[in-house]
Amino acid sequence: MPNTCARCGSSKIIPGVPLWDHIGDFGVRASPSRVEVHGDPDAFVMKDTAFGELSVNICGECGHAELVASDAPALWEKYEKSRS
Ligand SMILES: [Zn+2]
Known part of the structure; x- marks a missing residue:
């Protein structure tokens, strides 16, 4: 968990503010935004x-x-596999 803002x-x-991915103009359906790393x-x-x-970690001073x-270790594992 960050203690200070990297910018200011x-x-x-x-x-840890959730980043929601809203689907459609009215945002009726939403799901957490996510990344995918493929091992193959x-x-x-x-x-x-x-x-x-x-x-998202948000700075309450400057907005950074x-x-x-x-699951960063699992993402890294797939990335390493994709390079072998
Ligand atoms: Zn800041």
Whole structure:
């Protein structure tokens, strides 16, 4: 968890704000934004994918927003596999 803002140095950090992905003009359906890293990106169907949900750490002084992905070790593992 961050203690200070990377841009202005303030300690007014709002940690872990969910980043919602709204579907449609009225935002009726929403789901957490997420990233995907494929262990086998060239596969036609089974790409051996790891998912990470995104959250945001927001500075309450300057508004700097920093994205954080969950399950980073699993994402890294798939990335390493894709390079071998
Ligand atoms: Zn700041």
